[in-house]
Amino acid sequence: MTEGTLRYTAFTDDPAGGNPAGVLLDAAGLDDAAMLATAAEVGYSETVFVTARDEAERRFAVRYFSPLAEVAFCGHATIALAVALAERIGPGPLTLDTAAGEIPVRTVADGAGRVRATLTSVPTRSRPASEAEVGATLRALGWEAADLDPRLPPHVAFGGNDHLILAAAGRERLADLSYDFDALAEVMRRHNWTTVDLVWRASPVRFHARNPFPVGGVVEDPATGAAAAAFGGYLRALGLAPAAGTPIAIRQGEDMGRPSDLTITLDPGEPRTHVTGTAVPTV
Structure with a gap:
């Protein structure tokens, strides 16, 4: 498996609940085949890959892969990624550039340090x-x-x-x-x-x-x-x-x-x- 792949589960605060997602915070050097192979090895419904980043602007280009194919957008992997980023660069607004369009995400830490993320979808x-x-x-x-x-x-x-x-x-x-x-x-x-x-x-x-x-x-x-x-x-x-x-x-x-x-x-x-x-x- 590609080094550095994180495993989070989203829409829960219990590791035994929610929907697991792979999270790779630095996938700039991976091609499509490598991302697909990583997603297949992780074995979750989706893995999210950060392919470019601007931490000063808190803006990230991302791609999502299931074990079988690329997916334009994945909500639970977005929440997992947002929490993983907030834990590393601090809570606040994020902007994700996805194949489906721009996705703003707001991350907030509660008093116990737990991060809650809110994504705003593309027009429905x-x-x-x-x-x-x-x-x-x-x-x-x-x-x-x-x-x-x-x-x-x-x-x-x-x-x-x-x-x-x-x-x-x-x-x-x-x-x-x-x-x-x-x-x-x-x-x-x-x-x-x-x-x-x-x-x-x-x-x-x-x-x-x-x-x-x-x-x-x-x-x-x-x-x-x-x-x-x-x-x-x-x-x-x-x-x-x-x-x-x-x-x-x-x-x-x-x-x-x-x-x-x-x-x-x-x-x-x-x-x-x-x-x-x-x-x-x-x-």
């Missing part, structure tokens, strides 16, 4: 999913149309990557996830979706989520910041966004034994999502 968008998109996905998941919540229609939402959002009618349906890995991966590759964001609404400001990620070689993501950003755009598009600045809690990873807590907030007139979480080293 959301559109109704077609019958063909939904039908093929339901077949791969082994779900029926009756398993969906009619109050939260299927959409394809973007917050740096595209995600199909399907809302389960009940918590039990969300908890029982056993899908055809290859079939779902084929559907997702066809439509260029990064994850399928399966959600259940516990209240207008609290959701449970699961994110199958077969296109990245991973059965399920324990915490998906990019999907949370897209989900904020989805709520805005449906007119379901709460009052400005009201926290929306997303609980993910619970059913796979890696509980994660993501918080999103939305501002009126701004098509972006603020995604907040913590991160800690895994070892």
Whole structure:
């Protein structure tokens, strides 16, 4: 493995929870093949690579790789990177240049020294999913149309990557996830979706989520910041966004034994999502 690769887990303060990410703070000398090989060796859903840096301006060029391919944007690896940087150069604002666009990140240390990071997504968008998109996905998941919540229609939402959002009618349906890995991966590759964001609404400001990620070689993501950003755009598009600045809690990873807590907030007139979480080293 490339020397200096850090391992953090994001959207948790427990090393046994959250979504692990590899973090390489100096990848300026690595080519695409080397970054992909490193991500594959790390074995997490994503590893983030800092390919250029200006510490005086607190600006960093970054790239994200799953074990199988490059990803334009990854939320949990962004939170992990932001915390790792804040621990080394101090908390404060950061700017990340990604393939998806510029991502501002704010890092703040609490009284106990723990760092909390908030990323601001690129502009989001959301559109109704077609019958063909939904039908093929339901077949791969082994779900029926009756398993969906009619109050939260299927959409394809973007917050740096595209995600199909399907809302389960009940918590039990969300908890029982056993899908055809290859079939779902084929559907997702066809439509260029990064994850399928399966959600259940516990209240207008609290959701449970699961994110199958077969296109990245991973059965399920324990915490998906990019999907949370897209989900904020989805709520805005449906007119379901709460009052400005009201926290929306997303609980993910619970059913796979890696509980994660993501918080999103939305501002009126701004098509972006603020995604907040913590991160800690895994070892």
